[in-house]
Amino acid sequence: MKKRMTMIAGALTFTLLLAGCGSTEEANQMGSHGTNHTQGESHAGHNPAQTAPADNLKASFTFATGSAKAKEETEVHVQISDQNGTPVNEFEINHEKLLHLIMVSDDLSSFSHIHPEFKGDGKFAVQTSFPSGGKYKMFADFKPAGGSGTTLSEWMNVEGTAAERTAITPDAKLIKEVDGKEIELSLSNAKANEEVTLTYEIRDGITKNGIQDLEPYLGAVGHVVILSADAEQYLHVHPLDEKASGPKAQFATSFPHSGIYKIWGQFQHKGKVITVPFVVEVK
Incomplete structure (x- = not known):
């Protein structure tokens, strides 16, 4: 888990096994103890000799076809770059993966934790589907080489009929x-x-x-x-x-x-x- 892996586009290509860990509604996190990731709070770097704050890194989330429809397979792209738009190509393995992608609907009723493949040139890609139309927040959770855990996020829209909203209320019994x-x-x-x-x-x-x-x-x-x-x-x-x-x-x-x-x-x-x-x- 602690092993460091350097990914350099154009030199080496690593193919990771895609691991879909729960992309259905309610089927339905991560830093070690003391290193919780609060969005935008972590510090990370893309050069082994230089670390940079997380706000100097950017993640853009796109759909391969330009849009996504509910209940249809779609390819999600995650592009990691620095503040100048230069692709980040060096990452460390963090709990067996280079990048954890968390996707939740805006009422938090749908939760998905999957692991895109690194394609080089700062890009990750994964096939997935969404249970219904509406807004989803995407969280890219990763560790740049020489840096610490970083989480970057963005809201995305999925076409299709929206599910009935579920109220987010505390459970009476845990x-x-x-x-x-x-x-x-x-x-x-x-x-x-x-x-x-x-x-x-x-x-x-x-x-x-x-x-x-x-x-x-x-x-x-x-x-x-x-x-x-x-x-x-x-x-x-x-x-x-x-x-x-x-x-x-x-x-x-x-x-x-x-x-x-x-x-x-x-x-x-x-x-x-x-x-x-x-x-x-x-x-």
Whole structure:
């Protein structure tokens, strides 16, 4: 995971296996402990000998055909460049991937975490689809060579019939059943600007026995992505103990502001990625 990979367009071509990790509605994060990525906050560089603030890097998101239609396959392009428009070609592997692409609908009901292939000349590309028409926010989560984790985002429009909007309201109970698993979330506190430990307990949905053989997902027991209700605050959190295998998985983070947040936890068991969403209120 810590291995550094240098990508130089025109010299070397690396083909990564495309990993679609949940591109259906509600099926439905990430920095290590202490390195949560709040959008626009991280610092990164594109030259091993020189680092630059994240605001000196840009990401442009486009559709290969110029537009995208709901429920149809489309190719998404992510172009990473510096403030002068020069393509960035050197990246470090971050949890087994060069770039994590998070896509959410504007009401946060649709969540997708996928991994585009690096095509060279600063460009990443991936085939995906959107469950309905409307606005989606795209988050490119990556680590330039010599820099730290960076997240850049942009709103995009998808053609087609929009789904009925889902209200973003706090869950009365932080326990859900997903794919035959009973997953319970507890927070050590729910206060802004204080360290909080998120503890997931994953049990068999029928026997209620704790699952102790979780498999590594992107090199860790799990990953957590957190968004504020307006999708302006983004956190991607890695577990405290990456080698844990259940039934508990713990993550440490802090919420930058009070308000409503949606939390997606992702785990893998018997070859299948489980994505479970919760909504909490932070005081």
